[in-house]
Amino acid sequence: MSAPSSGGASRDGYGKALLRLSDDPRVVVLEADLGKSTKSCHFREKYPERTVSMGIAEQNMMLVAAGMAASGKVPFASTFAIFTERAFEQVRNGIARPGLKVHICGSHGGIHTGTDGSSAQSIEDLSIYRTIPKMTVIHPCDDLSAEELTVQLLDYSGPSYMRTARNKVPRMYDDQSKMGLRIGVGSVLEEGEDVALIACGVMVEQARNAASALSNEGVNCTVVDMHTIKPLDTSLLSTLAESCGCIVSAEDHSVFGGLGSAISEWISTNNPIPLEMVGVRDRFGESGSTSDLMEELDLTSESICDAARKAINRKNSS
Amino acid sequence: MGEAAQDKIAELEEMARLCRIDIVKMTHAAKSGHPGGSLSAIDSMVALYGTSMRFDTSNPDWDDRDRFVMSKGHASPAMYALLHQMGVLEESDIMSFRTMGSACQGHVDMNWTDGVDFSAGSLGMGLSFGLGCALSARMDSSERRIWVMLGDGETQEGQVWEAVMAANYHNANNLRVIVDRNRIQNDDFMEVQMEIGDIGSKFESFGWNVREVDGHDMAELVEVLHWTENADSGPIAIIANTTKGKGVSFMEDNPDFHGKAPNDKELETALEELS
Numbered sequence: 001m002s003a004p005s006s007g008g009a010s011r012d013g014y015g016k017a018l019l020r021l022s023d024d025p026r027v028v029v030l031e032a033d034l035g036k037s038t039k040s041c042h043f044r045e046k047y048p049e050r051t052v053s054m055g056i057a058e059q060n061m062m063l064v065a066a067g068m069a070a071s072g073k074v075p076f077a078s079t080f081a082i083f084t085e086r087a088f089e090q091v092r093n094g095i096a097r098p099g100l101k102v103h104i105c106g107s108h109g110g111i112h113t114g115t116d117g118s119s120a121q122s123i124e125d126l127s128i129y130r131t132i133p134k135m136t137v138i139h140p141c142d143d144l145s146a147e148e149l150t151v152q153l154l155d156y157s158g159p160s161y162m163r164t165a166r167n168k169v170p171r172m173y174d175d176q177s178k179m180g181l182r183i184g185v186g187s188v189l190e191e192g193e194d195v196a197l198i199a200c201g202v203m204v205e206q207a208r209n210a211a212s213a214l215s216n217e218g219v220n221c222t223v224v225d226m227h228t229i230k231p232l233d234t235s236l237l238s239t240l241a242e243s244c245g246c247i248v249s250a251e252d253h254s255v256f257g258g259l260g261s262a263i264s265e266w267i268s269t270n271n272p273i274p275l276e277m278v279g280v281r282d283r284f285g286e287s288g289s290t291s292d293l294m295e296e297l298d299l300t301s302e303s304i305c306d307a308a309r310k311a312i313n314r315k316n317s318s
Numbered sequence: 319m320g321e322a323a324q325d326k327i328a329e330l331e332e333m334a335r336l337c338r339i340d341i342v343k344m345t346h347a348a349k350s351g352h353p354g355g356s357l358s359a360i361d362s363m364v365a366l367y368g369t370s371m372r373f374d375t376s377n378p379d380w381d382d383r384d385r386f387v388m389s390k391g392h393a394s395p396a397m398y399a400l401l402h403q404m405g406v407l408e409e410s411d412i413m414s415f416r417t418m419g420s421a422c423q424g425h426v427d428m429n430w431t432d433g434v435d436f437s438a439g440s441l442g443m444g445l446s447f448g449l450g451c452a453l454s455a456r457m458d459s460s461e462r463r464i465w466v467m468l469g470d471g472e473t474q475e476g477q478v479w480e481a482v483m484a485a486n487y488h489n490a491n492n493l494r495v496i497v498d499r500n501r502i503q504n505d506d507f508m509e510v511q512m513e514i515g516d517i518g519s520k521f522e523s524f525g526w527n528v529r530e531v532d533g534h535d536m537a538e539l540v541e542v543l544h545w546t547e548n549a550d551s552g553p554i555a556i557i558a559n560t561t562k563g564k565g566v567s568f569m570e571d572n573p574d575f576h577g578k579a580p581n582d583k584e585l586e587t588a589l590e591e592l593s
Contacts, residue, residue, distance in 0.1 A: 028457070052453060052488070060446045060480035067450020070428070070435070072381075073457070075450075089440055090477075094447065098429055098437040 008143025008171055010164040010201070011107045015039025016143070017150030018076060022047055024154060028068055030054055030077040032061050038078035038107040038164070058083050062090035062102070069100040074154060081106030081122035081163050088128060095159050096132045102159045105150075109139070109163035110252035111285045111293050112202045118284040122163075126200075127257025129161040130230045136160040137230040138183065139251075139259075141204035144173040145227060148181045156183055165252075167290055169205050172225060186233035192220030195308045195315075196240040199250040200226050200259050203278070203299065207250050210304035219308065232262050234270075241267060246274040246311035250304050252294075255279035274314035276307035319537065326368075327536050333403055334364040334536070335592060338565045340399035340412055342588040345579040348416040351424070354575040356396035358500040358533070358560035359467060363400055365539035366465060366496070370547065375404050378432040382462050385451050387436040389444020390469035390498065391425035392577070397434060398422045406433045442475025444468065445495065449485050452493040452553075466495045471503030474512050479524075485553045486525035493553040494546055495521075498533065500562040502573050521555040533558025566591055 019042055021027045029051045035041040044051040054061035058079055065075040084091070084106040095102045111121050129137045136158060140146035146164055153160055172189060173181070181187060186198070190211055199207035204225045211221035222244055226233065240247065247267070249260035260277035267273055280297055294300055319327075337360045345351035366386070367373070373383045388397050398415065401407040407421065414420035423430045425439035436447055448466040455462045472478060485493050497517055501508050508514065518528045527549055531538045539558070546554050562576070563569025566588045569580075580588055 028454075050457070054484060055480075055487075057477075057480035057484065059442075059477040060449075060484055063443045063446030063477070063481075064450035064453070064484070067387075067447040067452075068454045069450075070447070071451050071454030071458075073454050090443060090446075093437070093440045094443050098427070 007168050009166060009168045010140045010143055010146035011039045011166060013140065013143035013146030014078070014105055014107070014150050014162070014164050015042045017147040018043040019046065020151050021154055024074070026072060026074045027154070028052065028073045028075050030061050030065050030075055032056060032058050032079040032083065034079050037080070038105060040076070040078050058087040059090050062087045063094045065102045066094045066100045069102050074101060076103045076105065078105035078107060080120065081109035081125045082120055084161070085122060085125060085128065092132050096135050099134055099158055101157070103153050104161045105164060106161065107164045108166040110165060110201065111280065111297055111299060112252050112290050113166045114290040114293060115287050117287040121285040123254045123280045124257065125161070125163055126229050126253050126259065127261070130257065130262065134158045135230065136183065136228070138162040138228050139200040140164065140227045141201055141225050142169055142171045142173060144171055144175070144178045145181055145225070148178045149183055149227060152183050163201065165202050169202050172204050172208070181227070184228045184231050184233060186236040187225040187227065188222060189225055190221060190223040192222050193243055194219045194221060195312055196222040196224060196244040196247045197250065197304060197308065198224045198226050198247055198259070198263060200229060202252050203250040206299070206301040207304055209301035210308065213301060213305055214308055219312065221308065226259055229259050229262055232266060234266050237263065237266050238271065241271040241273050246315040248276045248278060248304055248307045248311055250278040252299055253279055255281055274311045274318070276311045278303050278307050327540065330364050330368045330536050330540070333368060334361050336403050337364060337396065337399035339589065339592050340402055341395040342566060342580055342585060342592070344395050344398065344412045344415040344422070346585040347413050349579050350416055351395055351579055352392040352577050353395060353579065354502065354562040354569055354572070355390060355393040355469060355498065355500060357564045357566060357569065358562045359390070359393050359498040360396045360399065361534050361536060362496050362498070362539055362558045363396055363467065365536060365543055367400060367404065369540055370543045371465070372462070375406050378406060382460055384462050385435045385448070385464045387444045387448040387451070387464065387466040388426045388434070388438055389436070389466055390441065390472055391438020394422065394424065394426045397426050401431070401433045441469065441472040442477040445478055445481040448493055449481050449490055452490040453488060455492055463492045463494060466493070468495055468497045470497055470499045470501065470514065470517060471508060473497070473514055473517060482521060482524045482526065490553045491551065495553070495555045497555060497557045498560055499557050500560045502562040502571070502576060504576050506573050518555065518557045525552055527552040527554045528557065530557040530559065533560035534564055
């Protein structure tokens, strides 16, 4: 795996992917007055006849997308992550229950979105969509992986929710390594035998930073980009439970119901090994710079290091 | 009206009578369900399927068929009765209504029933779905038209008006709505719960082409459906003034029969009245 290179926000990858998908005439894009933010605007610019403006009306957008999917289209509907939550029941009953292939993208997810404040910082989206039967839930870590995974959605069965992030982060992939990405298959970025750091979204970068810091202490980490929260790559979890014996999860999301919970559900019923979770602990955010907020809420590489040491101690003392 | 037209009206009225019998029988058998709103909506549904609707009972999945979106999905007995009378569903299907494995789920469901185009249950969603179907039809240069059956109580849901606004903005001229204006919702009369007032003028203010009819006058329903064939602009809304529980005396205008099945004695009375 090559070293991270600079620059890309996962929402940019989503926008590029829509353009790559445009050759398929079934692909349609729905917007709710946030196309410039979610980056669906690039598709609109080139294919206005296949882009539908729904105004600031997310509930309507979800069911219009459902009607289009039932008519043979492959709709990609996007708005801010938090506003998709407004239409939760529409997604549950109107899209997922009939198994309609609508792909929802919630951008500006998590605390990372920053200065807009807590009303815009969705920290529960992965959790709520994970509870819906038939729903695939994806949270890429950079622009290249977001692009690749979005492109794969075209031929993926059933509805999906993808969370993208507002801000640029160092790339975890390059044009070659991104080709190895597969929906539903966790991506191993580094291999070590002491602890597995399993992260998603912007926390993948923090996990790699933590692995680097821990290596100075002689701790060897496996780092996984678990971009697909559901279906969870339990085969990889099984392997890591054997090879590392303890896990740290890291997510810019509540510890209730997200990646850490998903991992916990699996290991507690299959291979109970120590798990420590890094994530938002039952609180809302506030306005602030991304770095200040991530520090305030313990979403940092230092938090991951602390969690890793604790997990290793628990493993060794058991 | 010529003799042939009169015969057609009589044929449709007979079909509606048979559907009403199915509605009370299946809700009685299930000991649950929503007879009131099914009995109010059935005449306009029979008129639609008996005249304007383009579909093929031998090929319910025909791509270019018109779509019918039963947004008030609790009135599923009306849909199932119609499909039964058209030969799509068997007697055994409708008599297994609301039981495990039945093709007749509690609320209409496109994955369970041939001839059902929408999975309903939560009110307020069907018009948006219909708009998605309508926009897709236009993108595909298809002539198919999309019909949506809305309840009047359902228009209390804000999403309905999001869709009303969007349909006009996107010039969805292939989208047609029937509002079953029976003035009763789950708990009570709308005027007690949340009266919406003049629904037609609200659609009109959003740019829709609106006609108001007696939703139980088959000749009037057929005439307005004929009018929609040649209407030249805008999405169309037909406000069908109806009586909840129409055709069964003790259910008429009675909020209790929104979501209550007839018992044995009530079934007997209902069948006598419908014979």
